[in-house]
Amino acid sequence: MGLGKKRREGKRKEKDHPPPSPSILYSLDALEMTAHPYAHRAATAAVSALHFLDLFESATPTGRSRLLDGSARPGPSSWLHRVPTCDRFSFHHQADHSTALALDLLVCPPQLRGMHCRMCACAGRLAPVPLTGRHFVSCPHGLRLHTAVHDPVRDELTDLCEHVIGSDHVVRECGGGMAAFMLQFPLLRHRPDLVLCDVDGPGTYVIVDVKLLDAAGPTWIRTRHTDRTRRAAHLDLQRQWQRAYFRDFPSGEAPTGVRLCVFSISTFGAFGPDALALLRTLSRRSGRMVPPSLLEEASWATPVFASFARMSLSLSMRRSLAYRLREAGVTESAARDLARQPAPVPEDPDRAFDAPESG
Numbered sequence: 001m002g003l004g005k006k007r008r009e010g011k012r013k014e015k016d017h018p019p020p021s022p023s024i025l026y027s028l029d030a031l032e033m034t035a036h037p038y039a040h041r042a043a044t045a046a047v048s049a050l051h052f053l054d055l056f057e058s059a060t061p062t063g064r065s066r067l068l069d070g071s072a073r074p075g076p077s078s079w080l081h082r083v084p085t086c087d088r089f090s091f092h093h094q095a096d097h098s099t100a101l102a103l104d105l106l107v108c109p110p111q112l113r114g115m116h117c118r119m120c121a122c123a124g125r126l127a128p129v130p131l132t133g134r135h136f137v138s139c140p141h142g143l144r145l146h147t148a149v150h151d152p153v154r155d156e157l158t159d160l161c162e163h164v165i166g167s168d169h170v171v172r173e174c175g176g177g178m179a180a181f182m183l184q185f186p187l188l189r190h191r192p193d194l195v196l197c198d199v200d201g202p203g204t205y206v207i208v209d210v211k212l213l214d215a216a217g218p219t220w221i222r223t224r225h226t227d228r229t230r231r232a233a234h235l236d237l238q239r240q241w242q243r244a245y246f247r248d249f250p251s252g253e254a255p256t257g258v259r260l261c262v263f264s265i266s267t268f269g270a271f272g273p274d275a276l277a278l279l280r281t282l283s284r285r286s287g288r289m290v291p292p293s294l295l296e297e298a299s300w301a302t303p304v305f306a307s308f309a310r311m312s313l314s315l316s317m318r319r320s321l322a323y324r325l326r327e328a329g330v331t332e333s334a335a336r337d338l339a340r341q342p343a344p345v346p347e348d349p350d351r352a353f354d355a356p357e358s359g
């Protein structure tokens, strides 16, 4: 064999089997902390962005709204990746998890297939649940009753706030403290869901109003274009309620030391900007960590306060909604029986997850 041939063969072997390099052997911990998250994020971003665009292009306006809402950062789907170990992070009925998943995927929950809406039947009208199962979004006698879905989310948020800043600084909606607060600001047009004291500084108040919505509701899509603009419904609610709360104050502004936080969450789990800002404030107050009093309920999936709060609040909303939907369906014959003896239930757009027509 000639010298040139030997060299060429040597180079080819080197190419196929490169000699071990004298590089530093990083510890696995360091590798995990430094390289892996970036590589994983870059690869996932490229693959999921392509997948997202494929889906988005082929989706209906309802599907596009759902995709945009679900892609709002921080990702609302993180609650799915957790093994529940405590009540706060569990579904309390075997059917509720599948209902929540079905709603997330825009398909009809199994127990609502072929059923009629109980609330509409009680009000004297027959309303078959469509194949999408999304009658609840715009049902005029709907589910967003204060005792049904809204209140559990409000109570969850109140509980989290108390763990971080202490119950002395949290005024609950139903407590005597709220009556005293309303007397202090008689021009307020609405009763807040909760009030946080001294969060922005001594003597300040943050008024919190919890709002739940479905960004893929037909009126939100038609009037606020939630199929083209991410979080358009959340922002709209913030503007609407800013005006509504302080209309009677001079120049329509909040008085000094008072500000409103519209804590909006969509049924797909996306939080509004105000809500995220409040969670960031609470997170700073707790040093980013889960407060010691909640540590028993924390897990690897909720290592810091922000993820703990987002997960517990979005799950609270999904669990309440799934629970109400489990009771919302009746057979056609039962619906006809109920409709024959209607109770006087007036239509109220505020009970739906969709935007009011006039909004």
Ligand SMILES: [Zn+2]
Binding pocket: 117, 118, 119, 120, 121, 127, 135, 139, 140, 141, 142
């Ligand atoms: Zn209905």
